[in-house]
Amino acid sequence: MSHFSKIKTSITDLGVLKKTIDDLGFFYKVSSENLSSSTVFVYDSDLYVNQVPSCSFEWNINQYLLVVDLGLWNLDIDFNYFTERLLQQYAYNVVIKQGNMQGFTPVVQKLTDNGSINLILQRF
Numbered sequence: 001m002s003h004f005s006k007i008k009t010s011i012t013d014l015g016v017l018k019k020t021i022d023d024l025g026f027f028y029k030v031s032s033e034n035l036s037s038s039t040v041f042v043y044d045s046d047l048y049v050n051q052v053p054s055c056s057f058e059w060n061i062n063q064y065l066l067v068v069d070l071g072l073w074n075l076d077i078d079f080n081y082f083t084e085r086l087l088q089q090y091a092y093n094v095v096i097k098q099g100n101m102q103g104f105t106p107v108v109q110k111l112t113d114n115g116s117i118n119l120i121l122q123r124f
Contacts, residue, residue, distance in 0.1 A: 003069065003070075003071060004067055004068065004069050005067070005068055005069070005070055006058070006060075006065045006066070006067050007065060007066040007067075007068070007083070008063065008065060009057075009063060009064055009065065009066050009087065010063065010087070010090075011057065011063060011064040011066075011087075011090055012062065012063050012064070013094065013097075014030070014038060014040070016090060016093045016094055016097060017040060017057060017064065017090065018030070018040070019093050020086060020089045020090045020093050021040070021042055023089050023093070024085060024086065024089055026042050026043065026044060026054070027042070027043045027044070027045065028040050028041060028042050028043065029041045029043070029053075037059065038059050039056055039057065039058050039059070040056060040057040040064070041053040041056045042054050042055050042056060042057070044074075044075055052072075052074075054068075054073075054074065054075055055067060055068040056068075066083065088115075088116075088117065092117055092119070095119065095121075096119075099121045102123070103123045103124075104121035104122060104123045105121065105122060105123075105124070106119060106120070106121055107120050107121065107122045108120040
């Protein structure tokens with residue numbers, strides 16, 4: 001029996017979400033580029049023609065909801081680890097995007113032993 005969980009996120013930018021999915025090595029298909037009705041389906045392979053998505057993101061008023069059937073979770077990584085990495089990479093990409101818009105470029109990027117990212121931006 002399928003039971004889909006809808007998990008609130010702080011994800012609001014479709015472009016940054018797509019980049020984040022790419023950065024993590026996953027593939028996606030967007031149902032519509034219209035923000036008010038877009039759903040992003042996430043796959044673990046680029047051969048997703050007959051594949052069931054691992055999860056999806058549905059737009060809900062002002063943010064994306066992460067939709068997943070935890071009973072059918074089929075990736076080789078723990079779901080909590082997946083969501084932590086996804087949200088961390090999304091936040092990183094937002095900082096880079098906002099920094100670039102304000103004239104900053106990354107000069108130091110370091111992944112620490114505890115998994116956090118140290119990032120230094122500089123404006124020239």
